[in-house]
Amino acid sequence: MTRAAGKSRLKRVLVALGAFVTVLVLAVGGGVLWLWNDARVSTVGTTDFRNELAVPPLAASRLDERSGRRVFDLRMRAGEKEFEPGRTTRTWGFNGDYLGPTLRAKRGEKVEVRVHNGLDEPSTVHWHGMHLPARMDGGPHRMTGPGEEWTPRWTVDQPAATLWYHPHPHGRTERHVQRGLAGMFLLDDERSARLALPKTYGVDDLPVIVQDVKFDGAAFDHGHKMMRSVGFLGDRTMVNGTLDPYRVVRDERVRLRLLNASTARTYDFGFSDGRGFALVGTDGGLLERPAAMQRVRLSPGERAEVVVRMEPGERTVLRSDAHDGYGDAWQRRFGGGDDSFDVLQLRAAGTLRPSPEVPHVLGELELPEAADAVRSRSFDLKMSGINGRAMAMDRVDEIVTRGSTEVWTVHNGNGMPHNFHVHDVQFRVLEINGGTPPPELRGRKDTVFLPNGTTVKLALRFDGGPDFADPDVPFMYHCHLLYHEDGGMMGQFVVVDKGQRAHTPAGAGPGDHEHH
Numbered sequence: 330m331t332r333a334a335g336k337s338r339l340k341r342v343l344v345a346l347g348a349f350v351t352v353l354v355l356a357v358g359g360g361v362l363w364l365w366n367d368a369r370v371s372t373v374g375t376t377d378f379r380n381e382l383a384v385p386p387l388a389a390s391r392l393d394e395r396s397g398r399r400v401f402d403l404r405m406r407a408g409e410k411e412f413e414p415g416r417t418t419r420t421w422g423f424n425g426d427y428l429g430p431t432l433r434a435k436r437g438e439k440v441e442v443r444v445h446n447g448l449d450e451p452s453t454v455h456w457h458g459m460h461l462p463a464r465m466d467g468g469p470h471r472m473t474g475p476g477e478e479w480t481p482r483w484t485v486d487q488p489a490a491t492l493w494y495h496p497h498p499h500g501r502t503e504r505h506v507q508r509g510l511a512g513m514f515l516l517d518d519e520r521s522a523r524l525a526l527p528k529t530y531g532v533d534d535l536p537v538i539v540q541d542v543k544f545d546g547a548a549f550d551h552g553h554k555m556m557r558s559v560g561f562l563g564d565r566t567m568v569n570g571t572l573d574p575y576r577v578v579r580d581e582r583v584r585l586r587l588l589n590a591s592t593a594r595t596y597d598f599g600f601s602d603g604r605g606f607a608l609v610g611t612d613g614g615l616l617e618r619p620a621a622m623q624r625v626r627l628s629p630g631e632r633a634e635v636v637v638r639m640e641p642g643e644r645t646v647l648r649s650d651a652h653d654g655y656g657d658a659w660q661r662r663f664g665g666g667d668d669s670f671d672v673l674q675l676r677a678a679g680t681l682r683p684s685p686e687v688p689h690v691l692g693e694l695e696l697p698e699a700a701d702a703v704r705s706r707s708f709d710l711k712m713s714g715i716n717g718r719a720m721a722m723d724r725v726d727e728i729v730t731r732g733s734t735e736v737w738t739v740h741n742g743n744g745m746p747h748n749f750h751v752h753d754v755q756f757r758v759l760e761i762n763g764g765t766p767p768p769e770l771r772g773r774k775d776t777v778f779l780p781n782g783t784t785v786k787l788a789l790r791f792d793g794g795p796d797f798a799d800p801d802v803p804f805m806y807h808c809h810l811l812y813h814e815d816g817g818m819m820g821q822f823v824v825v826d827k828g829q830r831a832h833t834p835a836g837a838g839p840g841d842h843e844h845h
Contacts, residue, residue, distance in 0.1 A: 388430035416547035429512030458492035469499035489521035503811035560593030560812025582684035610634030613755035613773025620768035628778035697790035719817030
């Protein structure tokens with residue numbers, strides 16, 4: 330081969346190689362662009378609101394004269410439901426095909442819930458936001474097998490609030506909640522009964538259980554898309570198990586009890602016409618005073634009670650808009666921060682019953698004070714675990730003394746959103762990044778959202794009678810993005826009396842942990 334022929338061949342190879350690299354770059358770039366564009370979801374302006382909102386029924390109960398307990402029955406069961414006409418979806422539910430009834434009890438009442446597992450696999454029922462002994466909490470150590478029954482009993486000793494219940498099996502919570510196992514648990518007290526707030530359940534006081542879903546034909550599609558580090562994100566929402574819902578309201582003021590029952594998605598709720606509303610309650614009960622708001626952000630597990638005013642004949646849409654808190658543009662896009670949803674349409678009747686003004690004062694908060702704290706603890710949130718350790722069922726991470734107050738500092742520098750839920754207690758948010766918390770975080774909270782780069786300081790008090798001191802059964806603290814929780818982003822704490830030893834949780838290996 331001549332020198333000229335060799336140079337010509339080399340030139341052709343280089344040209345071909347360059348063309349290949351160009352095609353590869355374009356293909357990869359095009360794939361990334363497709364993933365980027367495909368990741369954003371919006372139902373704003375495209376939802377036809379054709380289905381009347383279902384309202385979960387109030388759970389039947391009976392008073393046991395011998396024990397003085399209010400007794401409820403809950404049965405976990407498999408079922409089928411037509412979310413859309415002609416398409417039957419396999420589901421799970423409590424006492425029905427999907428979701429569960431609303432339990433309701435008063436402060437001071439003795440409560441008993443008979444939980445029967447009619448599924449073909451073990452599960453649990455956790456009373457999210459409830460103050461009760463660890464043995465009754467329904468965490469991952471309290472598994473109920475197929476055909477078995479569990480009967481927790483406790484006395485309601487906390488203010489009126491919007492709580493909820495859902496499964497908590499370690500490693501499988503996301504899947505169990507997605508299939509439909511969730512419901513509200515409302516608490517009442519004398520103070521809330523005296524306030525001029527909307528309080529007729531299903532009329533001017535509405536449960537709004539928001540979930541994001543995706544379907545593959547008639548079946549649920551619970552698959553995680555590429556780049557979805559937060560977990561499952563659906564492409565539409567439903568309320569109380571109703572797709573494209575509307576609700577006709579017949580009162581000037583309506584109270585919406587908002588519950589983010591999604592497994593990973595955070596919502597930024599407001600109304601399509603920008604109208605304001607009164608925020609009257611957070612996770613664990615009423616605020617001291619209503620806060621005038623136009624938006625409220627709820628991460629998974631959080632609740633908010635809002636009162637909105639309607640005019641005769643008008644319509645407005647509860648909407649979730651795009652929002653920040655995801656670290657960077659990439660995390661925001663693939664974490665759902667760029668998504669927006671039309672969630673629920675409110676339709677005012679032509680004539681409305683008059684409603685009183687929202688009270689200017691709602692009552693005194695029952696929350697711990699930082700000045701009473703006897704100990705501080707720090708928690709660093711990472712997807713791989715909390716404080717560098719993934720959840721272990723046989724390890725107690727923290728030991729607290731019954732009756733004590735502590736300050737917990739929680740930090741998220743993980744480059745993605747997390748939140749932080751603590752069982753048994755309602756805490757006070759003292760600081761966010763060193764500053765005063767906004768109105769929506771000044772009430773009783775059991776779950777708090779931590780966007781990337783956020784540090785929160787919390788005051789917690791571990792109250793309760795002698796049965797709250799239990800060295801054998803732990804409570805949980807964890808990220809309530811359920812994909813993160815299932816992956817090990819959870820820890821355990823036990824409440825003990827001073828000088829008491831904490832033991833290895835039941836069912837684990839030998840050993841115990843000294844309490845100092």
